Amino acid sequence: MAAQPRLLIVEDDAHIRRLLRVAVERAGYAVGEAATAREALSLADIDKPELVLLDLGLPDRDGLELIQLFRVHTGAAVIVVSAREDTSEKVAALDLGADDYLTKPFDTEELLARVRTALRHRVTGEAGRTLVAADDVEIDLERRRVRRSGEDVHLSPKEYDVLAELAKRPDRVIGHRQLLRTVWGPAQENQVDYLRIIVRNLRQKLERDPARPALITNEPGVGYRLVTET
Numbered sequence: 001m002a003a004q005p006r007l008l009i010v011e012d013d014a015h016i017r018r019l020l021r022v023a024v025e026r027a028g029y030a031v032g033e034a035a036t037a038r039e040a041l042s043l044a045d046i047d048k049p050e051l052v053l054l055d056l057g058l059p060d061r062d063g064l065e066l067i068q069l070f071r072v073h074t075g076a077a078v079i080v081v082s083a084r085e086d087t088s089e090k091v092a093a094l095d096l097g098a099d100d101y102l103t104k105p106f107d108t109e110e111l112l113a114r115v116r117t118a119l120r121h122r123v124t125g126e127a128g129r130t131l132v133a134a135d136d137v138e139i140d141l142e143r144r145r146v147r148r149s150g151e152d153v154h155l156s157p158k159e160y161d162v163l164a165e166l167a168k169r170p171d172r173v174i175g176h177r178q179l180l181r182t183v184w185g186p187a188q189e190n191q192v193d194y195l196r197i198i199v200r201n202l203r204q205k206l207e208r209d210p211a212r213p214a215l216i217t218n219e220p221g222v223g224y225r226l227v228t229e230t
């Protein structure tokens, strides 16, 4: 059997730290714990975790500063664990290279799904998949083609480009700004309305029930996610 992936939990709240530990240990991961940024950095050096669950509100240092340190020095995936109201913090975390975030209070299943997704991407890299399936929709990134139940779906170039950006990193949240930058260009990175219109069109064309989207889900104030795991 392969070695268990190592996770590092960085959280100063002992109660939340314990909840996180119990959940991921039960799923079979090996776990280290740190309550401060300092502890986290020295433990990361020794333990070489593959994934870090990172609270941003730490007593000795802004958690945002740690994201880049982890990414650069350890190559670990980073999932930020954040309070619900901290939308701008989540956006900043994604911009700094966090793989995803989890909102407190979190659901254990959601936590484990995020961990699996982040670890999988860390192993396979971004460029691996050219065919992405989500429910009855299939996105062929090589041929720029989208099918639904085997039928071609006609998308405008912008619709396709937004969908493709989401499909390149399935099940992970992609920030508004990143989508706008990539699809429209850096000058338009604040035009969230452009994005909203395109996403609404995509939902009309691809969702079973466009009023209750299950394929392209909204992360309020942050971005969108293409859901391929059920």
Ligand code: CA
Binding pocket: 011, 012, 013, 055, 056, 057, 058
């Ligand atoms: Ca905290």
